[in-house]
Amino acid sequence: MLRFFGTRLAQLALVVLAVTLLFYWMLNLLPGNPCVAAFGGAATEEQIAECEQDRNLDEPVIVQWAKWGGDVLTGDFGKSYLTGRSFGEALNTALPRTLLLLAYSQVLALGAAIPLGLWTGYRQNTVIDKIASGGAFALLSVPVFVLGLVLILVFAVRLDWFDLSGYQPISEGLGAHFRVMFLPSITLAAGLLPVYLRLLRTDVIGTLQEDFVGTARAKGLPVRHVLIRHVLRPSSFTLLTIFGIQAAQAVNGAIVVEFLFDLDGVGSLLVSWVAAREFLLVQTLVALIAAVFVTVTTMVDLLYSVLDPRIRRK
Amino acid sequence: MTDVATTAVTGSQPEIAPRQRRHNVALWLSLGWLVLVIASAVLAPWLGFIDDPHKPLSGPPEEGPSWSNWFGTDQLGRDMFARSVWGGRLSLSIAGPAVGIGIVVGGVLGVVAGYFGRWIDLGVSSVVNVALALPALVFALFIVTMLGQSYINVTIAVTILTIPAIARIARAQALRFAAREFVTVADMMGARWPRLLFREVMPNVVPALASIAFLAMGIVIIAEGSLSFIGVSVGSPSITWGNILSSGKGRLEDAPHIALITGGVMFVTLMALNFVGDEMLRRLDVREARI
Numbered sequence: 309m310l311r312f313f314g315t316r317l318a319q320l321a322l323v324v325l326a327v328t329l330l331f332y333w334m335l336n337l338l339p340g341n342p343c344v345a346a347f348g349g350a351a352t353e354e355q356i357a358e359c360e361q362d363r364n365l366d367e368p369v370i371v372q373w374a375k376w377g378g379d380v381l382t383g384d385f386g387k388s389y390l391t392g393r394s395f396g397e398a399l400n401t402a403l404p405r406t407l408l409l410l411a412y413s414q415v416l417a418l419g420a421a422i423p424l425g426l427w428t429g430y431r432q433n434t435v436i437d438k439i440a441s442g443g444a445f446a447l448l449s450v451p452v453f454v455l456g457l458v459l460i461l462v463f464a465v466r467l468d469w470f471d472l473s474g475y476q477p478i479s480e481g482l483g484a485h486f487r488v489m490f491l492p493s494i495t496l497a498a499g500l501l502p503v504y505l506r507l508l509r510t511d512v513i514g515t516l517q518e519d520f521v522g523t524a525r526a527k528g529l530p531v532r533h534v535l536i537r538h539v540l541r542p543s544s545f546t547l548l549t550i551f552g553i554q555a556a557q558a559v560n561g562a563i564v565v566e567f568l569f570d571l572d573g574v575g576s577l578l579v580s581w582v583a584a585r586e587f588l589l590v591q592t593l594v595a596l597i598a599a600v601f602v603t604v605t606t607m608v609d610l611l612y613s614v615l616d617p618r619i620r621r622k
Numbered sequence: 623m624t625d626v627a628t629t630a631v632t633g634s635q636p637e638i639a640p641r642q643r644r645h646n647v648a649l650w651l652s653l654g655w656l657v658l659v660i661a662s663a664v665l666a667p668w669l670g671f672i673d674d675p676h677k678p679l680s681g682p683p684e685e686g687p688s689w690s691n692w693f694g695t696d697q698l699g700r701d702m703f704a705r706s707v708w709g710g711r712l713s714l715s716i717a718g719p720a721v722g723i724g725i726v727v728g729g730v731l732g733v734v735a736g737y738f739g740r741w742i743d744l745g746v747s748s749v750v751n752v753a754l755a756l757p758a759l760v761f762a763l764f765i766v767t768m769l770g771q772s773y774i775n776v777t778i779a780v781t782i783l784t785i786p787a788i789a790r791i792a793r794a795q796a797l798r799f800a801a802r803e804f805v806t807v808a809d810m811m812g813a814r815w816p817r818l819l820f821r822e823v824m825p826n827v828v829p830a831l832a833s834i835a836f837l838a839m840g841i842v843i844i845a846e847g848s849l850s851f852i853g854v855s856v857g858s859p860s861i862t863w864g865n866i867l868s869s870g871k872g873r874l875e876d877a878p879h880i881a882l883i884t885g886g887v888m889f890v891t892l893m894a895l896n897f898v899g900d901e902m903l904r905r906l907d908v909r910e911a912r913i
Contacts, residue, residue: 323752327756331764334764334768335768445893445896445897446893449840449893449895451848451888451892453847453848454867454881454888454889457881458882458885460871461874461878465874465875552755553754557757559759560757560848563760563763568851568871578760578763585767587767594763594764597756598760601755601756601757602755
């Protein structure tokens with residue numbers, strides 16, 4: 309068991325190193341001096357020299373990367389040479405918003421997908437099943453930004469139920485917070501829901517054929533009990549796997565949703581740095597996001613093997 | 623990019639006649655729509671009834687649909703029908719080559735990994751798995767920023783996104799067929815690996831890849847749309863579905879038709895692509911395309 313974890317963690321470390329090195333190296337493919345670009349073309353000699361010193365530009369790429377990695381590990385993420393604002397400061401405001409958005413949308417998506425998936429798998433080809441399957445299919449074909457625009461038009465512009473005036477923290481009151489966060493969360497959840505729903509439904513149909521389900525029913529257990537305790541349980545592995553895979557998908561959606569709803573989260577940060585050509589910050593952020601993702605996927609894998617001992621023996 | 627695989631979750635229950643008929647009707651409708659969209663996109667410069675998409679004041683600004691401007695007009699009075707067609711032209715001209723290259727490169731990588739196994743498979747699979755775990759849009763954003771916002775660079779960025787997902791499906795298909803009797807028989811009859819790979823395994827993987835192409839097309843259109851929506855695709859004055867929607871975002875109150883009609887065209891196109899792809903997977907009984 310320990311050895312299994314050890315190998316996986318070593319693999320993880322290797323992949324994180326490789327991915328960050330890849331992104332680091334790609335920046336060096338850019339023509340010109342990244343330090344000249346970092347000041348937007350209006351820098352004094354000393355400023356450029358200071359930046360070059362910071363980034364160790366006179367060293368080979370691999371050394372630059374290693375020193376950058378050391379800085380990041382000790383909490384020094386660099387700063388914008390254009391505005392003087394530090395990376396950590398920007399991330400501090402942006403990260404909680406993005407994490408909340410992701411959490412709300414996952415809760416909404418799973419909260420709707422689990423009961424619907426159980427029921428449509430149990431009662432196939434009924435009206436509810438057909439509506440749910442058709443709806444899931446349609447939702448998979450709506451780009452996040454189209455759905456978001458329609459929701460804004462209906463619920464914020466026409467009905468005026470929700471606020472679009474920018475992020476409100478929880479400390480401003482739950483009402484204000486959710487008036488801002490509800491539409492973005494729904495928009496993001498709508499992209500995740502059909503994936504969970506379709507997978508769970510297929511899974512449930514399979515599990516219902518199993519002998520233990522028949523036994524549970526024959527014992528006289530109520531349908532609800534059998535569905536939740538006996539049928540949902542084996543499907544939790546599938547849900548967990550897809551959850552790990554969908555996490556990356558959710559961040560794609562979050563970038564667009566934050567842009568659409570002016571939430572100023574991590575995605576908006578990325579987009580605005582890209583627009584301002586702050587390559588050094590973009591690079592650090594992308595490398596960090598990549599590292600977080602590889603870690604999350606590995607963790608899901610490990611969790612999977614904790615839940616199901618058969619996997620460890622392979 | 624995982625959607626390539628997840629849209630393909632379809633149970634295969636015994637078919638009953640009315641359902642099959644409904645599916646056939648929907649399939650023909652989808653194919654008809656796709657032909658319409660592709661034909662108008664390809665022929666846009668030569669079709670007389672499609673206005674110049676850049677010409678201001680084709681009609682009064684921000685007017686809803688009318689006889690002279692079928693989809694209405696935008697802020698500058700430019701014809702929205704023409705802009706939708708030209709937007710589709712750019713989106714499709716990015717998605718077409720991206721999916722084509724993605725299918726060839728991803729298909730070959732996947733089949734080779736699935737057929738040979740061992741360290742080749744280990745190498746390809748680990749790269750594919752890492753690539754699939756990364757948020758694709760972040761990666762595309764990074765590539766386009768680094769290389770610059772041009773047609774070629776956006777196409778490169780979205781092509782790279784399609785390869786891992788396609789490779790994974792091709793690998794699963796190759797694994798499935800490499801174990802079949804006819805391959806074993808050919809092997810025992812003395813066929814060498816190029817023949818086994820290209821004449822026995824590959825032809826069986828192609829149908830699955832053809833259906834995946836439709837699903838991948840939809841995903842690339844969404845990816846390019848997202849990029850241009852946040853302003854990181856091919857720069858202006860190029861028209862894409864994404865940047866029409868982005869400009870319609872600020873006009874929702876006074877001119878909702880700009881965003882709604884373009885969004886609708888995009889939605890129907892994506893639905894048609896997904897339906898055709900799903901239907902083909904179902905009829906070919908491809909199971910491995912699911913997660």
